[in-house]
Every structure is written in C-alpha cells, then in structure tokens.
Amino acid sequence: MDTAYILLLLLAPFAGFLFNVFFGKKAGHNGAGYIATFAVFVSFLVTLFYFIRINQTGQAVSVKLFDWIQISTFKLSFGVLLDQLSLLWLMFVTGIGSLIHLYSISYMHDDENRHKFFAYLNLFVFFMITLVVGSNLLVMFIGWEGVGLCSYLLIGFWYKNQDYNDAAKKAFIMNRIGDLGFLIGMFLLGHLFTTLDYADMKITIEGGTNAANTGWIAAAALALFIGACGKSAQIPLYTWLPDAMAGPTPVSALIHAATMVTSGIFMITRLNFLFGLDNVDMHTVNLVIAVVGAVTALVAATIGLVQNDIKKVLAYSTVSQLGLMFLALGLGAYEVAVFHVITHAFFKACLFLGSGSVIHAMHGEQDMRNMGGLKKWMSVTYITFLISSLAISGIPPFSGFFSKDEILMTAFHSNTVLWAIASLASIMTAFYMFRLLYLTFFKEFRGTDEQKHHLHESPALITFPLIVLAILATVGGFISLPGNSWLNNYLAPVIAHKGHGEHHLDNTAYMLMAIAVVGGLIGIGIAYAKYIKKSEVPPADAEMTGFHKLLYNKYYVDEIYESLFVKPINALSTFFRDTLETALSGLVYGFGKVTNAISDKGRLVQNGSIGRYLFAFTLGVVAIITYLFYNKIA
Template sequence: METNLALLLLLTPFAGFLINIFFGKKLGHTGTGWLGTAAVATSFAVTLFFFLQILGTKEALMVNLGQWLSLANFTVDFSFQLDQLSLLWLMFVTGIGTLIHIYSISYMHDDENVHKFFAYLNLFVFFMITLVMGSNLLIMFIGWEGVGLCSYLLIGFWYKTQEYNDAAKKAFIMNRIGDLAFLIGIFILAYLFHTVEYTTMLKMVNNGWMTKWGTTPREELYPMFFSLAMLCLFIGACGKSAQLPLYTWLPDAMAGPTPVSALIHAATMVTAGIFMVTRLNFLFNLTPEVLEVIAIVGAITSLVAAAIGLVQNDIKKVLAYSTVSQLGLMFLALGCGAYEVAVFHVITHAFFKACLFLGSGSVIHALHGEQDMRNMGGLRKVMKITFATFLISSLAISGIFPLSGFWSKDEILMSAFHHSPVLWAIGSLASVMTAFYMFRLVYLTFYKDFRGTEEQKHHLHESPGLITFPLVVLAILAMVGGALSLPGHSWLNHYLTPVMASPAEHHELGSMEYILMGIATVGALIGIGIAYAKYNSKGEVPPADAEITGITNVLYHKFYVDEFYTAIIVKPIYFIGGIFKNVTEVAVSGLVFGLGWLASALGSEGRNLQNGSIGFYLLVFVLGICSIFGYIFIFLAK
C-alpha cells in the first residue's frame, strides 16, 4: 500500500500533465485549471499522510522499482526514498504548488493556451517531486534537468513576444553551464564510490572507507578528485539556485506569467541547489575548503543582488533580486555548516516570497499588465486584502519580530557571526538593504496618490477570491512559520536529526545572541525608516530611465554584468559562428554549383551522341555485343 501511495504522490501531477496537454481544450478553461489543481492537491494529501507517519515511526520509506544500470562493479537502482528531508521539501512544494494552481485558475482564465499552462505547471511539479524523492544522484539529475526544461517552457510561455523567448533561452543555456559541472561531479563520485546511492555512500563514509585512500599512487589523487567533485556539485547548485556568477537568468525569468515566478522563486527550482547540498551534507562536511567557498559566494551574492534591488522599478524585478539575495543568505548558512538553518529559511522564504509574488500578480492584474511602480500608488485603499497580505510578507522578509523571517534570518546571521564576523557583516548589510527596497516597493505601490492613467484608476478593484485566498493562507504561514525553529527549542532541528551527519548547533539565547538579534532588528527598522522618509513622507518617485545617473545608474543596469557577458561570450560566439557560416556557405555553394556544372557538361556531350545516324547506332550495338562475348570467352571460359 505504501509503495502504491508513493507512486500516486509522484505520478499524479504527470497524469495531470498528460490529460491537459492532450485533452485540455475539451475541458474548457475552468476544467483544465481545476484538473491541474486536483493533481497537485492529491500529491499534497499523500505527502501529508507520509509526513504524519514519519513523525511517529521516524522510519524512511524506500521504493525500489528495479535495477536501472549495471556496469561492472557499478549499479544503480530506479528507486525513491521518503525520509525527513524529502517529505519536508515535498510539503511546501506540493502545498504551495496547490495554492499557486488555485491562484492560476483565475489569473490565467482568459489565456488562449491555459490548458498548456496547467500542463506545464503539473509537469514542473512532477519533475521537482522526482528530484526530491530520488534515492540517488542520477534520479535527482532527471528531476534536475526536468525542472530546467519546464522553466524554459513556462518562462517563454507567451512566446509571441521575442523578449520573453530570449529570457527563456537565457535561463535554459545558463543552467546548462551549471548542469555540466553537476554532471562532472556525479561522474567523479561514481568513480570514487562505485555508487551514487545516498545511503550507500553514507555507510561507506561512516565505515571509514575514505580514510583508506592513498594506499596506491592513483589513490593519492582521490582527495583532490573528491574536493573537485564537491566543487562541481556546488557550481551546479549555483546555476539552479542563481548564485554568482550564474544568477542573471533569474531576474529575466520574470518574463513568464506571475504564477510561474511564484512557483520558480518560492517553492521549486531555485531551492533545488539548497536541497542537493543539504542531502549530501555528509560529503560536504568532509571538504571544509568547499564549504568556505560556498559561504563566501553566498554572502557576496546576497549583497550584490540586494544592492541591485535598491533601484529597480519593475515590481517583479525587485522581488526577483530579493530572491537571489535571500538564496545567497541560505548558501551562507550552508557554507557555515548550518544546514538546518538554511532549510529553515527555505521554508519561511517559500511562505512570504510566494505571497509577495502572487501579491504583485494581483496588483498587475488590477492594473491590466502594468509593472512599473512609478505608475502605481494608492492601491491600499482599493486592494485591502492584497495590501494587508503584502505588508505582512514584507515585514517577514525584512526580519521584523515576531514574523517568520525574523527567526530564520536571525539564525543565519548568528551562524555567520560564529563562523566569520566579516561574513556576518556582509549578510547584515544585505538584510538592511532588503528592508529598504521592500518598503520602497510597498510605499511606491500602495501609498500616496495613484499615478497611473485615468482609465486604470477607473477600473481599480480587489482581485477575485481565487487570487486572494492563496494570499491570505500564505500571509498566515509567513506570520507563524517561525515557530518551526525557535532558538533553543527547535522542532525543525530535532526533526532533521536522522538525515544530518552532525547535530545542529543550538543557539541558546545568551547576551551575545540578544545583541545580534537587536542589531538585526535595528538594522531592519533603519532600512524601513529610510524608505518611509523618502517615498512616503517626502513622496519621492524614482526618475525616468533617461534621468538616472551616477552609482544609481550602475545599480539600475545591474553592474553591467549582462553587457559584460555579451561582450566576452555572446559576441565572440556569434563572430565564430559567422565565420563558420560563411565558410560553410562557400563550401556548400561550391559543391552544389560544381555538381550542377558537371551534370550540365555531361549532358551536353551526351546530346552529341544522339545525332540520328542509324549507322552510328549500329556500330555502338555491334561493339556492345562484341564486348559481352569477349567477357564470356576471357573470364567465364576459365
């Protein structure tokens, strides 16, 4: 029974994809939406069943469908596992995924390809479940590539706009860079361990198998290979979870419909890198030098993305750079070895970031597609539910007590302080910036007077219930989610103990911890206060693009990273491609025209033989008969 339920959890979204992609048009716009929602809701219900079961038994469920590969001493099973980590991930993947599907029923109702949209959403959830449930790295890689494919399909869903197609291709190609490194890391681990099964590798590590490396000259290189493998896995995580230098695809992913942004940024694709590092924590613990790289990259990413978010005027772009920054904080925690803390922030971030993206979609829906905050304002008067839920989530991401973001972000900063005061300072500065740009968004969007057109003002209204219901649920979760892991009394740390190689450090509330909490709170209030003074008290509005100058212009153009990539990568590739194109065109043209000339020449000579002379034809006939007889006498007579 448990095996069947596990397969139901996995395959129901895939069944929803198949039905919608082939028969969705016949179901109608509403029918296809509810079918897709029911598919993911079923997976959530099964996940909840297993989650409650493992709370009592604490025993992981293994589902082995048979042997997949067998090469010499290397075998891989096509198997899945439901343990504490995978079930926790599945809870918010399927739970928040269900809310996003409900939201999409109304948001995408009038789209002509709504059946394809829900089919792609279901397929996205299916691949994310595959990634999380897999019991080995190859199954994870199937899901890893699958969510990459679905991100391409969903980001470029409105394919009639070339800009959106370019964003989809950018996401796909940039992820391929990270995926190549990820695949190399898998190959190296397969060579070293002769397996890619999580439980088998863990047993080998616990039995001291790695301490035996170095008995032969070849094995002396194994520690270097192992460190390289873990670094490659992290590069793969940088691609999926948008860390420096592979982060520029994520803001452009805003080209997709808003529910896609919420799904990618909150619960699925971008969390894959954190999941992978946490799943392999017993291996990363053996490479402290790689963990240090992870911490440094995460801290710098959080600061760079937060700085860019300070001056963006597209409401979804602000939230996109916020996601990159928050992911950086999660990797900072991972690099400090605080895996449980990173997971804690993944969960709280899923709550408030999904709410923020869906809230921005509610605003865009009310303004008929407008995304520039300079053309908004005053919406709190007519969109009270959207405003209230957006405000709660903004307070949560800013780290205001007692909302969920306060507890998870505070844990990250505490872990960073005990690891490196420099990294703590970088993370703290990024957090202050977060509070500023989030309330810059709030004040520009919801306060003062409306700055849009009269037609937009005339049609302003609160969004329908199918849109506001998920907002309310997510806002409540953003308020109370911090209870999962309170300092000194962390349910989450205790729950994750079976899947962690080393127990988490519990941050007891001593004088230093209270000081750090106070500094973080004061920093957040300062950021909010500056935003209030500029955009609410003074009523400032960001200038037009042509009027932006100085450091603001550098930040507005995202440190010109995209332009740099275009100059050193894209244009040289186009140049080389142009050379090969010209050479190919010359070669192909020469071959085609050459063959044409030869055929024409042979035809001209052949026409001379067709001269109407019967004597010439008889001569050819006689010569042919003589040739046949000559062949018979000379060769066959032997």
C-alpha cells in the same frame, strides 16, 4: 502498498499534464485549471500522509522501483527515498504548488492557451517531485533537467513577445552551463564510489574507504556547487532569474520563489555527508560556497534598491535570499538553510502572488512609478503584502526573523566579515521591500484615469492563497526556536555532520537579534522618510545618473557577458558559417562533381550489349580462377 502510494505521488501531476495536453481545451473554461489543481493536491495528500507517518515513526521509506544500470562494478536502481528531508521539501512543493494552481485559475482566466499553461505547471511539479524523491543523483538529475525544461516553457509561455522568448532561452542556456558542472561532479562521484546512491555513498564515506580521494571528492563537490549556482541563481550564473520574470506571475511564484531555485540548496543538503567532510579540501570548497553566497546576497540586494518593476525587485530579492541560504550551507548550518528555504517559500510566494494581484488590477502595469494608493481598493492584497514584507525584513514575530536571525548568528560565530556582509544585505532588504510597499500601496494613485476607474480587489481564487500564505509567513518561524527547534530534531536523522551547535538564548544571541531587528527597522525607516514623508518617486530612466544608474543597469553584467561571451561566440559561428563552411562545402561539392563525372562516363558501359556483358563476365571468371590457382601453388 508503499509502491502504489509513491506512484500516485509521482504520477498524479503527470496524469494532469497528459489530460490537459490532450483534452484540456475541451474541458470547459476552467476545467483544465481545476483538473491540474486536483492532480497536485492529490500529491500533497500523499505527502501529508507520509509526513505524519514518518514524524511519528522516524523510519524513512525507500522503494526500489526497478534495476536501472549495471556496467561492470557500477550498479544503480531507479529508487525513491521518502525521508525527513524529501518530505519536508515535498510539503511546500505540493502544498504551495496547489495554492498557486488555484490562484492561476483566476489569473489565467482570459488566456486562450490556459490549458497548455496548466499542463506545463503539472509537468513542472512532476519533475520537481522526481528531483526531490530520487534515491540517487541520476534520478535527481532527471528531475533537475526536467524542471529546467519546464522553466523554459513557462518563461516563454507568451511566445508572441520576442523579449520573453529571449528570456526563456537565456534561462535555459545559463542552466545548461551549471548542469555541465553537475554532470562532471556526478561522473567523478560515480567513478570514486561505483554508485550514485545516497545511502551507499554515505556508508562508504563513513567507513573511510575513500579517505585517500579527498581531493577528488572535493573537486566533485565543487563541480556540483557550480550546478547549484546555475539552478539557484548564484554569482556568476544569476542573471537569468530576473529576466525570468517575463513569464506569468504564478510561474514566478512557483518556480522562481518556492521550488526550482531551491534545488541547489536541496542537493547540497542531501549530500551533506559529503560536503560536511572534515578535511582541508572540503573546508576550502565550503568557504567558496559561503563567500559566493554572501557576495550574491549583497550584490543582488544593491541592485534591488533601485529597480522599478515590481517583479524585478522581488526577483533580485530572491537571488539575495538564496545567497543567504548558500552562506548557511557553506558554514555547515544545513538545518538553518532548510529553515530559511521554508520561510522564504511562504513569504516570497505570497509576495509574488501579491504582485500578480496588483498587476491584475492594473491591467498588466508593472512599473511602481505608475502605481500608488492601492491599499484603498485592495485591502486584502495590501495586508498580506505588508505581512510578508515584515517577514522578509526580519521583523519579529514573523517567520523571516527567526530563519534570517539563525543565519546571521551562524555567520557571526564563524566569520564576522561574512556576518557583516549578510547583515548589510538584510538592511537593504528591509529598505527595498518597504520602498516597494510604499510606492505601490501608499500616497496618491499615479496611473491613468482609466486604470484608476478599473481598480478593484482581486477575486477570491486570488486572495485566498494570499491569506493562507500570509498566515504561514506569520507563524512559520515557530518550527525552529533557539534552544527548542522542532526542525533540527526532525532533520537529525538526515544531517550526518553538525557544522554548528544549536543556538541558545545567551547574551550574544540577544545582542545579535537586537542588531538584526534594529538594522531592519533602519531600512524601513529610511524607506519611510524617502517615499512617505518626502513623497519621492523614482526618476525616469533617462534622468538616472551616477551610481543610481549603475545599480539600475545591474552593474552592466549582462552587457559584460554579451561582450565577453555572446559576441565572440557569434563571431566564431559566423566565421565557421561564412569561411570554413564555404570552403568545406566547396570540397564536398568537388567530390560530388568528380563522382558525377565518373558516373557519366561509367553509365556508357551499360549500353544493353549482351555480348559485351558476357565478355566481361568471362574475364572476371578467368581472373578469379587464375588467382586461386597461383595461390594454391604458392
């Protein structure tokens, strides 16, 4: 019975993909959207069934669908593992995924290729489910590559715009760089353990069989982290994610806020028995993870301070929040990282969908300098956006306060420098989120008269997901309260190594909470002073100078990459094309000319003279007989 349910969980979105590919255009105006939404909702119902069951029994479900690979001592099956971690991930992948599909029915209402859009969304959910439920790294890698492919298809969905195509290619190529690290790590682990199955590797590690290979295990872990940097947009492989905002807004909400970009966090948490090993080599790797996460959080936050594209602000916010999650992972606080993944999925999906509601009302306008005063016309979008902004800013009692506070407390007890960096990034988060809120929804409208004339609240299919996500962003933090964490208890069977003790409410905890809240309020206060009291509006691009210009141009990292990597590779390819390829072509054509010359002369032998053919045949027979005769004598 489990096999049937699991196949339904996996294949329902794939069936939706196939339907929309072949019949979506004929399914009526919104038929493709409703079919796609239903397919994902079916997967959500199956997930909910197993979530309730495992929450009651505590027993994970493991099903081997078929034997897959056997080479010498290396064995691997295509298996599915539904445990506490995978089901928790599936809850928001399929749950939020269903809401975003529903939202997309209205958002993509006028697009001529909406059936194709929903097909891609369904395919993405199928691969994301595969990534999460696989019982070994190779099944995860199938999903890992699949979501990368779907990301490429969805970012470049409006392919008539070449800039969007370039953004899609950039995302695809940068993810391939990270995926090379994933492959190297997977090959190393396969060699060390003769399997890639999580359960078998965990048993081997706990048995101490590979104790002598700690250096190679650490190398594999570092390589896997490089893969996570690509998929989860960490320094230096983060620049693809802001450009990915070229895709339709539901894509940004589903892929680049709630699901795909959390794949790296999922992978490291799934392999916590490996990353949590207590030896010098792994301590070094974990320090690298924590430092990269903290630096990414700070750098992305500084860039987000001055961006004017409403989706770009949210994109850099996503990069920054992912950095905080990696900081928690590097410090061994796997449950805390998962906690922030969940709350982030709620408020960031709401923020992205809210920005889509604004863009929908503004007829495609994304520059906040041309907005303002929208709360008069869009009260539901405004209220849900305000709630999610308070959540991401760490203001109690909203969800982000609890999860971000856990990260900051963990950092404080482990490394005060990293705590200071993360705290500064959090203050900046509060500033740029309320900068976005004030510029978009407050003061007077700064757009055109035509835009103002058409301003209105979005349809119910858009506002309903916003309301649900805003409610979750409000109450989601209560799943893990200090000293009484349902989430920590729920994940206990999966988290093999406790890198930190559960936080309790002592004087230090209260002090850190107060610092975090005051820091968030300071960020909000500065934004209020600049954009409400002083009514400032960001300057035009040409008027930016100094550090403001440096931040607005994202530290010129893209330009640096262009000079260091893209131009040299293009120059090398041009050299091969214009020099080596020409020379080699001449050589190849030379052989061809020689062959043609020989054949031109040789064909004269074939002139139809039977006597000449018999003479050649006789000579051949005589030569063979002579050869055999002399060999026999010898």
